Amino acid sequence: MATDSWALAVDEQEAAAESLNKLQLKEDKVEAPKPESNGTDPVDNGAEKTNNEEEKTEDDDKEDKAAQSLLNKLIRNNLVNTTNQVEVLQRDPNSPLYSVKSFEELRLKPQLLQGVYAMGFNRPSKIQENALPMMLAEPPQNLIAQSQSGTGKTAAFVLAMLSSVNPANRYPQCLCLSPTYELALQTGKVIEQMGKFSPELKLAYAVRGNKLERGQKVAEQIVIGTPGTVLDWCSKLRFIDPKKMKVFVLDEADVMIATQGHQDQSIRIQRMLPRDCQMLLFSATFEDSVWRFAQKVVPEPNIIKLKREEETLDTIKQYYVLCNSREEKFQALCNIYGSITIAQAMIFCHTRKTASWLAGELSKEGHQVALLSGEMMVEQRAAVIDRFREGKEKVLVTTNVCARGIDVEQVSVVINFDLPVDKDGNPDNETYLHRIGRTGRFGKRGLAINMVESKHSMNILKQIEQHFNKTIEKLDTDDIDEIEKINN
Numbered sequence: 001m002a003t004d005s006w007a008l009a010v011d012e013q014e015a016a017a018e019s020l021n022k023l024q025l026k027e028d029k030v031e032a033p034k035p036e037s038n039g040t041d042p043v044d045n046g047a048e049k050t051n052n053e054e055e056k057t058e059d060d061d062k063e064d065k066a067a068q069s070l071l072n073k074l075i076r077n078n079l080v081n082t083t084n085q086v087e088v089l090q091r092d093p094n095s096p097l098y099s100v101k102s103f104e105e106l107r108l109k110p111q112l113l114q115g116v117y118a119m120g121f122n123r124p125s126k127i128q129e130n131a132l133p134m135m136l137a138e139p140p141q142n143l144i145a146q147s148q149s150g151t152g153k154t155a156a157f158v159l160a161m162l163s164s165v166n167p168a169n170r171y172p173q174c175l176c177l178s179p180t181y182e183l184a185l186q187t188g189k190v191i192e193q194m195g196k197f198s199p200e201l202k203l204a205y206a207v208r209g210n211k212l213e214r215g216q217k218v219a220e221q222i223v224i225g226t227p228g229t230v231l232d233w234c235s236k237l238r239f240i241d242p243k244k245m246k247v248f249v250l251d252e253a254d255v256m257i258a259t260q261g262h263q264d265q266s267i268r269i270q271r272m273l274p275r276d277c278q279m280l281l282f283s284a285t286f287e288d289s290v291w292r293f294a295q296k297v298v299p300e301p302n303i304i305k306l307k308r309e310e311e312t313l314d315t316i317k318q319y320y321v322l323c324n325s326r327e328e329k330f331q332a333l334c335n336i337y338g339s340i341t342i343a344q345a346m347i348f349c350h351t352r353k354t355a356s357w358l359a360g361e362l363s364k365e366g367h368q369v370a371l372l373s374g375e376m377m378v379e380q381r382a383a384v385i386d387r388f389r390e391g392k393e394k395v396l397v398t399t400n401v402c403a404r405g406i407d408v409e410q411v412s413v414v415i416n417f418d419l420p421v422d423k424d425g426n427p428d429n430e431t432y433l434h435r436i437g438r439t440g441r442f443g444k445r446g447l448a449i450n451m452v453e454s455k456h457s458m459n460i461l462k463q464i465e466q467h468f469n470k471t472i473e474k475l476d477t478d479d480i481d482e483i484e485k486i487n488n
C-alpha cells in the first residue's frame, strides 16, 4: 500500500495548517466583573449563585465533536476495554448468524492477514467479530454499526475495503468519507498500515488542497476524503467515476451530521453510487438525528449495536465539602492533600479562568500540575494527557473538555472544584458520571470529592444524589482525622 501522486505535497501544507487551526477553539473572552460576596453562610443564603460560580462564556469549551474524536485517536493506542455485548439485527433473519473468533476464519488474503498481525491484533474485537463476516459476505451486505469510540470500527471497515479491492483495476473502487481533514488522515494511516504488505493497493486523499490536473483520473483503488472535496471530484471535476464504486464507507456519522453541509454532501455522493455498491455507516453514538441520516444513506441495512455497559458508581466513595468561597475551596483541597496520599488526581473546574487560577495556586504550593483546557490545540491536549498518563504530573486541572475518554489508571481521586452544570445551570448528571468515572476504573476503588459553595450548588448536589440514588457524605476538611478515614 502506498500513496503516490496524491500524497500531500508540500505546497498543500498550508491548507493542512489552516484546517488544523480550525480545531483550535477560540480565545478566552474577558469575563464581566462579579459583585462582591456578602460573606454570609452560603447554605442559608437563598438559591443565589455566589460570586465564585462564574458564568461560562459562550465559547468556553464549546463541544467540538471532531476535535474530541481526533483527541481520542491521538491519545488512544489500544482498544477500549469493553465487556459489552453486541446486538445484531439482520436484514434477512433466515440467513444463519455468523460470527468469528479469529482472523483466520475470515479467509483473508495472506497479505492482509499479515498486515492485521503486524498491527498487533491477535483476535477480533467484539464489533469486529460480527461486523467482519457481514461486511465480507457474498453478496456484500449493507451495514449500520454503532459502538463506542475505540472499539475497532475503523480497523473493521479498512479490512473490508482492502479485501474487496481488485488491484488489477487502476481506478477507485472504495470510497471512505471522513468528517474532517485530520480524521481522514488518521484513517488513511490505518489503511496504509494494514495494507503494508499489499504494495499494489494504492490510496488517494480527496481533501482540500490536494489538486489534480484538469481531465486527470484517479488511478488509486481506495479514496479517502472529506465530503466537499469528494463531491467535487465525483461531479464537477470528474476525477472519480462514482459508478465504479464497490464499497462506500461513511465514518463518524455523528460527527459528520454536526455540519449540515456535510450531511447534504454525503447524501448527494451516495446517490451517485451504483445500486450494488456496499454501503457501510459507522458512528460512536446513535441519537435520532444520526439514525435518520443513516437510514437515508444505507438502504436495507443490517444493524450492529454495542449494548452499553451499565456504568456504575458503586466502587467510588463520594463526599462533599462545604465552603464559602473559591479560596476556601482551595484551602480544603490543600487540607486533603496534606492528609492523604493521592497517586494522581483530576480536578474539574467550570471555566478556564478558574482552572488556570487553580493550577497556578497549586503550583505555588509545590504540586506538579498539568492544565488542560479548550483553547489548546488538539495535539497539545494529547501531549498533556500523555505526560499525565506517564505520571510526569500528579494533578491534572481541567474543564469539561476531555472529561470523556481519558483513561489513566493511577487516578485515585477526582475533585469537582465546581459541580457540573449544563448551560441552563441545571445539574449535568452525565458529565458527573464521566468525571468521577475517571477514578475507580476496572473495579478499583476511587474517591470523588465535590466542593459546594452556595445553596445553589448544594441544591445541585442534592439533585445529583437523587439521580444516582447514592448518598454523598459530608466531609469536614478541617478535621484531619476525618479526612484520613475516607482513604481507608
Ligand SMILES: Nc1ncnc2c1ncn2[C@@H]1O[C@H](COP(=O)(O)OP(=O)(O)OP(=O)(O)O)[C@@H](O)[C@H]1O
Pocket (backbone or CB within 6 Å): 069, 072, 073, 076, 077, 078, 079, 080, 119, 120, 121, 122, 123, 124, 125, 128, 147, 148, 149, 150, 151, 152, 153, 154, 155, 156, 284
Ligand atoms: N482486533 C484488535 N486487536 C487489538 N487492537 C485493535 C483491534 N482492532 C483495533 N485495535 C486498535 O484499537 C484502537 C482503536 O481501534 P479503532 O480506531 O478501529 O476504533 P474505532 O472504534 O474506529 O474508534 P473511533 O470511534 O475513535 O474511530 C486502535 O489503536 C487500533 O489499532
